[in-house]
Amino acid sequence: xxVKEFNxxxxxxxxxxxxxxxxxxxxxxxxxxxxxxxxxxxxKKHSEVNYEKVKSYLFSTAYxxxxxxTRREKKQARWEEVDDNRHSFSDGYSDxxxxxxxxxxxxxxxxxxxxxxxDYEGYSYKEIGDLTKLTESQVKVYIFRARKFLKDYxxxxxxxx
Amino acid sequence: xxxxxxxxEAYILDYLEGTISPEDKSLLLSFLDSNPELKxxxxxxxxxxxxxxxxxNKFDKSSLKKHVADEYELAPIDYLYIKEQEEGLxxxxxxxxxxxxxxxxxxxxxxxxxxxxxxxxxxxIHYSSKSKIKRFVFINQFSQLRIxxxxxxxxxxxxxxxxxxxxxxxxxxxxxVIADGDKLTETENTDNTLLAKTDPTIGNKTVIIKSPPxxxxxxxxxxxxxxxxxxxxxxxxxxxxxxxxxxxxxxxxALQEIHVGDVEPVNGYELALNVMMPQYMSNNILSRELAxxxxxxxxxxxxxxxxxxxxxxxxKVLNFFSKDAVSLDKYYNxxxxxIGYNLQGNNLSVKRNAQ
Numbered sequence: 001x002x003v004k005e006f007n008x009x010x011x012x013x014x015x016x017x018x019x020x021x022x023x024x025x026x027x028x029x030x031x032x033x034x035x036x037x038x039x040x041x042x043x044k045k046h047s048e049v050n051y052e053k054v055k056s057y058l059f060s061t062a063y064x065x066x067x068x069x070t071r072r073e074k075k076q077a078r079w080e081e082v083d084d085n086r087h088s089f090s091d092g093y094s095d096x097x098x099x100x101x102x103x104x105x106x107x108x109x110x111x112x113x114x115x116x117x118x119d120y121e122g123y124s125y126k127e128i129g130d131l132t133k134l135t136e137s138q139v140k141v142y143i144f145r146a147r148k149f150l151k152d153y154x155x156x157x158x159x160x161x
Numbered sequence: 162x163x164x165x166x167x168x169x170e171a172y173i174l175d176y177l178e179g180t181i182s183p184e185d186k187s188l189l190l191s192f193l194d195s196n197p198e199l200k201x202x203x204x205x206x207x208x209x210x211x212x213x214x215x216x217x218n219k220f221d222k223s224s225l226k227k228h229v230a231d232e233y234e235l236a237p238i239d240y241l242y243i244k245e246q247e248e249g250l251x252x253x254x255x256x257x258x259x260x261x262x263x264x265x266x267x268x269x270x271x272x273x274x275x276x277x278x279x280x281x282x283x284x285x286i287h288y289s290s291k292s293k294i295k296r297f298v299f300i301n302q303f304s305q306l307r308i309x310x311x312x313x314x315x316x317x318x319x320x321x322x323x324x325x326x327x328x329x330x331x332x333x334x335x336x337x338v339i340a341d342g343d344k345l346t347e348t349e350n351t352d353n354t355l356l357a358k359t360d361p362t363i364g365n366k367t368v369i370i371k372s373p374p375x376x377x378x379x380x381x382x383x384x385x386x387x388x389x390x391x392x393x394x395x396x397x398x399x400x401x402x403x404x405x406x407x408x409x410x411x412x413x414x415a416l417q418e419i420h421v422g423d424v425e426p427v428n429g430y431e432l433a434l435n436v437m438m439p440q441y442m443s444n445n446i447l448s449r450e451l452a453x454x455x456x457x458x459x460x461x462x463x464x465x466x467x468x469x470x471x472x473x474x475x476x477k478v479l480n481f482f483s484k485d486a487v488s489l490d491k492y493y494n495x496x497x498x499x500i501g502y503n504l505q506g507n508n509l510s511v512k513r514n515a516q
Contacts, residue, residue, distance in 0.1 A: 007295045018288035032290055039294040096277060104280065119280035137232075144233040147243045150278035151271075 005051045006043065013055050014039070017062050020116055024066050038062045059121065060131040063113060070109050096154070103153035111146040114139055164192045169199065238262055242275050429474040437475025472504055479506070
């Protein structure tokens, strides 16, 4: 991949990577840092990365950075005895989309990420498996379980609302 | 294959199991007829017929089988709804779905709920710092890395040249004037010799500023401001060989000699320091030493007006540094002549008669 292709990758995929990261960590500054860091890593290996696989490389790098980050934050959170009220429905919701995103936030991290890769970027199970280093079967299981959880969450909310 | 004494048993086994071919069977029977002793040695009769297997109750294999939904830990109907949205259903799966949920309205409601659970990308979110991470193309032959290396080398060269061509500067900023009474110090200007910015002069001579004075030297100045004793000691053999005899410093100005409007160079800075340095350093020297200094000042009655001029200069200098921490009160008689003054500082109080 040459410089021109690298810059094309910035134009084409930085928005998607940023959306993916931002939806996961809800912190604009951190998300921007991760995107920048992701492209820095790409730049260091740009001569080795095939342009046709650059999107996968970017999302894979961002995904693993996110995993590392969430693990570190969870380690810190253990000391703070956080009660995440995982299945609590006491919050007020304005519309279905908001409910959906509340539900997504309650998914386990790995399920959240694979669902986002699937829905936001339209990746196949195999592609997601390549990105996340999971088997295709594992990816499918995570996605199906996530769908079930989201559907149940929304269904209960509709009754409550 | 020919049947002989070495392999006939294998054919007999096939015969007993019923898997022998008709051709082999006729060959085997003819072989046994020609070798009746072998036929007698057999433990089993060639006419042996195994009894039919006992009939068993039909086993429900389906109870052992797993539904594909079990892999997802989902109910089969949920699995089918999700698969319908994700990948679509085969005809068999559609029939199974109908079988599991016959009510079409229920199926439709569930489909809607599952459909809602699919996320939609928020295209309003954009990464705003694309320009920061883009790379520029300078010259095709040069890679970005090469350009960075060249830039680093240039930066190092610039820094080196800046250091090389920068004129040497004196780094010592301790400004001290050594004025041994009326003796001036004059040495060659070396790196270790600093000239004050103002180049203080007395007469035509430049006062050379050397390294900061020690406490002892300050004490010496206070005890012997005119340098009489110092001169004698130098005659006995001074360590500082570079010192040379110079004309006496101009006589310090007495009050009576001050004429308003006349401009005459006075080294007030030097004079003030000579007298006021003891107070300035009072926090750093012993009280006994300080008392000796004051005693010297008190005994110096020869030229009181001169002392007053010294004190006034010192007060100005001290107040300049200490924000008016020192006060000087003058006392006059009925004729308007100065008869005394009172110097008041934080650690100093001096009262003196001027006459």
